[in-house]
Structures are given as C-alpha cells and as structure tokens.
Amino acid sequence: MNISTHPGQPAPRIAVIIPSYRVTRHILGVIAAIGPQVHRIYVVDDKCPDNSGDFVASQCTDPRVTVVRHDVNQGVGGAVMSGYRAAIDDGMTVMVKIDGDGQMDPGLLDNFVAPIVNGEADYTKGNRFFNLDHIRRMPAMRLFGNAVLSLMTKLSSGYWDLFDPTNGYTAIHADVARHLPFDKISKRYFFETDMLFRLNTISAAVIDIPMDAHYGDEVSNLKISKIVTEFLFKHMRNFAKRIFYNYYLRNMSVASLQLPLGLLLLLGGAGFGAVHWIMSARAGVPTTAGTVMVAALPVIVGLQLVLAFAAHDIASVPRRALHLALRRRRP
Missing domain, CATH: 3.90.550.10 (Spore Coat Polysaccharide Biosynthesis Protein SpsA; Chain A)
Structure with a gap:
C-alpha cells in the first residue's frame, strides 16, 4: 500500500x-x-x-x-x-x-x-x-x-x-x-x-x-x-x-425517542403480561385473549422501536476523517 x-x-x-x-x-x-x-x-x-x-x-x-x-x-x-x-x-x-x-x-x-x-x-x-x-x-x-x-x-x-x-x-x-x-x-x-x-x-x-x-x-x-x-x-x-x-447531549434525532419509548413499551408490556400470567396461574383460570393482546402489543411495538434505534446506531458509524475537518478549520 x-x-x-x-x-x-x-x-x-x-x-x-x-x-x-x-x-x-x-x-x-x-x-x-x-x-x-x-x-x-x-x-x-x-x-x-x-x-x-x-x-x-x-x-x-x-x-x-x-x-x-x-x-x-x-x-x-x-x-x-x-x-x-x-x-x-x-x-x-x-x-x-x-x-x-x-x-x-x-x-x-x-x-x-x-x-x-x-x-x-x-x-x-x-x-x-x-x-x-x-x-x-x-x-x-x-x-x-x-x-x-x-x-x-x-x-x-x-x-x-x-x-x-x-x-x-x-x-x-x-x-x-x-x-x-x-x-x-x-x-x-x-x-x-x-x-x-x-x-x-x-x-x-x-x-x-x-x-x-x-x-x-x-x-x-x-x-x-x-x-x-x-x-x-x-x-x-x-x-x-x-x-x-x-x-x-450533542445531538437529538428520531432515534433519541425510539430507544426510551421502545424500552418503556417493551418492559411495560412484559411486566404487565408476567403479572397477569402469575395471577391467572394462582387462580387456576386461563388468561383471557384480551389480556394477552394488551401485553403482546406493547412488547411487539417496543421491540420494533428498539430494533429501529439499533439500525440507526449501526448506520451512524463515523465515516469521514476528522483530521481533515480539523485541518480545514485552521487559519
């Protein structure tokens, strides 16, 4: 080379x-x-x-x-x-x-x-x-x-x-x-x-x-x-x-909203589903379809948002040489 x-x-x-x-x-x-x-x-x-x-x-x-x-x-x-x-x-x-x-x-x-x-x-x-x-x-x-x-x-x-x-x-x-x-x-x-x-x-x-x-x-x-x-x-x-x-701190984008919102929905849906599954198991009755949907929907949406953030993060790898920009800034 x-x-x-x-x-x-x-x-x-x-x-x-x-x-x-x-x-x-x-x-x-x-x-x-x-x-x-x-x-x-x-x-x-x-x-x-x-x-x-x-x-x-x-x-x-x-x-x-x-x-x-x-x-x-x-x-x-x-x-x-x-x-x-x-x-x-x-x-x-x-x-x-x-x-x-x-x-x-x-x-x-x-x-x-x-x-x-x-x-x-x-x-x-x-x-x-x-x-x-x-x-x-x-x-x-x-x-x-x-x-x-x-x-x-x-x-x-x-x-x-x-x-x-x-x-x-x-x-x-x-x-x-x-x-x-x-x-x-x-x-x-x-x-x-x-x-x-x-x-x-x-x-x-x-x-x-x-x-x-x-x-x-x-x-x-x-x-x-x-x-x-x-x-x-x-x-x-x-x-x-x-x-x-x-x-x-240095920048804000759509990904800045995707990560916290995705994690909130993902964890909230998983927590809601786990609590109601335990309650149904103790009561000896099956969980209703509505309860399953209420738990699954935020999990699915939250997972999609987290994956969208990950895709944005992967695409944001720095590609332009910083030292060239620093050289241009010199008087």
Whole structure:
C-alpha cells in the first residue's frame, strides 16, 4: 500500500511508539525492522524490572530512538499515552503503536499509516480475523474470548464494523489524538477498547487493517472470568455514556425517542403480561385473549422501536476523517 499526500501538503512525519516491559529479548530486533519512512521511535520503559530502557539506550545505535521512562508502572495504556505526548510535542503527524515482543510485523506499518495519510481514516487497528485460514492458528479459548469482546465492544464503542478489539497494532493521526482525554483513558488491559469509545465520542473514523495472527506455543492469558468480571461493567458504563453523549447531549434525532419509548413499551408490556400470567396461574383460570393482546402489543411495538434505534446506531458509524475537518478549520 502506497503512502501519498494531497498536493500542497508536507510529507507526514511518522512516529512509532513501543511500550517496553520485559521485552529485552526481542525489542532490538523490532527496532531494526522498522523502515526508513519512520522519523522517530519512542521506547517507553514502563518501570520495567529488566531495565529495558537502559538496555535499549546502551545497545541500540539507531539515532531515531528516544527512550521515555516511567517512575511507576502504568500499564500498556499509560505507556502509549506517554509515547503519544512525546510524539505530539515533537511535531509528529501519524503515531503507530507496535509491541516490543516481536509479535507484530513492522513491515505492515505502511498499511496502517496509508489510510490516515490518504484521508480515509483517523485511526487504524489490526484485525487478525480477516483471513479465515489463519484464524485456525489461533487458540480456541482466545478465539472465543475475542468474539465475546468484539460483541461487547461493538455495543459500547459504536463501531459496529470493527472486530478484534484487543489488537494492539494501531495508528492514529496526531491532530485527532490531541482531542482525546489522555488522563481518562484506561491505562491497563481495557486500553484498546476504551480508546475506541473515546474516538467515537469525537466522531473519528476508524477502520480495520487485515493482518495475520502470529501464535507459537505460548499459553493464552485471555480468561473468560476476567472478561465477565472486569470488562462487563466497563462496557456497560461506556455504552450508557456513549448513548447519552451522542443522542441526548450533542445531538437529538428520531432515534433519541425510539430507544426510551421502545424500552418503556417493551418492559411495560412484559411486566404487565408476567403479572397477569402469575395471577391467572394462582387462580387456576386461563388468561383471557384480551389480556394477552394488551401485553403482546406493547412488547411487539417496543421491540420494533428498539430494533429501529439499533439500525440507526449501526448506520451512524463515523465515516469521514476528522483530521481533515480539523485541518480545514485552521487559519
């Protein structure tokens, strides 16, 4: 994929952020594989017990490399945010996040940058589920866990056309990153998913980039119990906040009426029917046809309204690159 710029626009300055935590075995190889199109490489030592920052500083001779150090471990999200801040301060245009464990191919970097530079997206992320043949290499538990996470992420983030939400191979335009609340974004395992929620609140365009899954004999750390206990509440919270922001605080539409009215009719009809069914069962008499109709009608209408809201929400996925609009607003 070729990286091109619009006439009159300067060439993009590309930065790579590498969170560094116990990756001293692979990180030098990752840095060496990063192509010449990258201007800066930020290695963020997230209070690594192996002193990976000092290791890179002493062993790596690449002049593009800058080591950023944390006094306290902040998690992968905190490391990426620190890398974003450093890249923005240095005037970078596009920032790519690559892990330092060698699982992400730096040769794919242009695939992630090109849609942003070409004005097709503000944020790109990897999708390991694109090639069905390669999905078979993925451990079964990780495959199931990613499917569950993807469904929850679609609801909470509003990006219904995305999959593989935990994929950490990402790229973002600096102008869009400036509008993100870095201090509010989750700093640990929920980071990639929370990023999508925050991007939706500013109407950023996000697309998936097909990539192969690389798995060896390592044991998956993805645990279903962790998904349910740690992520479920956060997804519900983000879903409620997204609906409030997009449909009531910043904008009002027919869908703003469809959801509450649909839920009211759906729950009211179901509650009415349940109460009268219990009363009839206790009395030992069949429920009358009229009572059944009174309960069924609001349930049917309410379900239709909720489905209409869902269809509107799916069709409202941001498609226009935000960074182009921000560029036009500049004097």
